[in-house]
Amino acid sequence: MKLVVSKFASSDDLDRIARYYQDALTGYGPVLDCSAGSPAALEAKARKSRGEKKDPNGCGDVGGDRNERVYKVGTEKNFRLVSLKPVGREVHFQLMKMELRGI
Numbered sequence: 001m002k003l004v005v006s007k008f009a010s011s012d013d014l015d016r017i018a019r020y021y022q023d024a025l026t027g028y029g030p031v032l033d034c035s036a037g038s039p040a041a042l043e044a045k046a047r048k049s050r051g052e053k054k055d056p057n058g059c060g061d062v063g064g065d066r067n068e069r070v071y072k073v074g075t076e077k078n079f080r081l082v083s084l085k086p087v088g089r090e091v092h093f094q095l096m097k098m099e100l101r102g103i
Helices: 014-028 039-049
Strands: 002-010 069-075 078-087 090-099
Touching: 014 069, 014 078, 014 090
Parallel strands: none
Antiparallel strands: 002 090, 069 078, 078 090
């Protein structure tokens, strides 16, 4: 397993940072918006409540609060995740890359 996590803070606008990372992630495949209330997050929640098997590439294992933006790209065993959260006048954000090998 390989896990890389970086944490940052910026005084830039949340929407500006979100657009930047959504665009940057497209180089790795289709970007899934897993933010609370997004269609993908609501679908994952409904699927889970029905007892259905979770979608390995979906938002089933991703969570966040209402103010947080969460974007995911990749496969079940090789994906990237960006989480952005406004904190006061700053935006705190985390970048994560996970690779599962031989599992």
